Amino acid sequence: MSILKGNGKKIIETIIKVIGICSILPVLGIFAYIIFKGVPAITWSFITEGPKSGMREGGIFPVIVGSILLTIGTIIAAVPFGILTGIYLVEYSNDNWLRRIINLTIVNLAGIPSIVYGLFGMAFFVMALGMGRSLMAGSLTLGIMSLPVIITATRESLLAIPKSMREASLALGATRWETTWKIVLPAALPGILTGIILSVSRAAGETAPIMFTAAAFYLPFLPESLSDQVMALPYHLYVISTQVPNMPESNMMGTLFVLVFITVGFNLLGAYIRNKFRKFR
Structure with a gap:
């Protein structure tokens, strides 16, 4: 046997x-x-020049810049609020109906298709708040889309920290906030960073949300303020693949390679930072 x-x-x-x-x-x-x-x-001119001849020639420099700006805006809009919400749910809120409703809402938000976020961003940020199709509207829309993953990752990472660590810190005279900030949060940081990486990487590759809120078909200039529209890699790839006739395959595949390279590079950088924090735990 x-x-x-x-x-x-x-x-x-x-x-x-x-x-x-x-x-x-x-x-x-x-x-x-x-x-x-x-x-x-991939050539130097392809990376450093703008599109020419109806986007059939030239490069994708403004497209890369626009994607980077949208990613940075998403991080600014989503990460602080997501982490603070997760901290509140675990460390400060009581197990009551309000907390259960918030948790249920977060779960439901995580399952909403990205195009719904795009339509919401167009209706609320672009039209109701009068932001227009802009870098700010696109960043806020992507930030809202990224929130559920960041909040869930923060909550689960904090719940994984043993209560004995909190009790020991409080017994030594630390306040609840000092315990959370100096003891619990550093220990949970690797898991929180994982959630941030996953959510922001997804946002960087989304087309539907920015199609309605931020992305432009073609711009001859770089964005100078938060109220300007931007070109972005996912939308640009969609445009040259479906809307521009006789587009050279090399342009499409080069754009796709840059998009994948940036996304994978961001994930690798996040994994490196996460491992660094894990070593110092």
């Missing part, structure tokens, strides 16, 4: 490994295809 159990365990482990490899292979294949098709299109 022990031999059969041992063989059964090995079979299950082998099946799990095969399933894991099979799930990774399509992703690796997509990355290989993007690299094979996209790298030859």
Whole structure:
């Protein structure tokens, strides 16, 4: 019987490994295809110049700048509010009907399609508040879309910290805020950073929300204020793939490669920072 159990365990482990490899292979294949098709299109002029000749020539410099600005705006709009909301739910709120409604709302918000956030941003920020299609409206819309993941990650990371750490800090005379800020939050930071990375990476690759609130088909200038429209990689890729006839494939694949490179690079940077914090715990 022990031999059969041992063989059964090995079979299950082998099946799990095969399933894991099979799930990774399509992703690796997509990355290989993007690299094979996209790298030859990457030149210095492609990165540093603006689009020309109806976007069939030139580069994507304003598109890259617009995506970076939208990502920074999303971080500013979502991260502080998301972390503070998670801290409130775990450290300060009581287990009552209000807390349960907030938690249920967060779960529901996480499942809303991105195009709904785009329509909300257009109706509220663009039209009701009079921001127009602008960098600010797009950043706020993406920030709201990112909130559920950041709040959930913060809440779960804080709940994973043992209560004994809080009790020890309070017993030594620290206030609740000092305990949260100096003891609990640093210990939960790796998990919080994971949620921030996932949510912001998703926001950086979204097309629908910025289509209604911030992105422009073509701009001959870089944004100079929060009220200006921007070009962005996801929307630009959609435009040149579907709206511009006779678009060279190299431009499309080069844009796709830059978008994937920025997204993966942001994830790798976040993982590096997260591991650094984990080492100092």
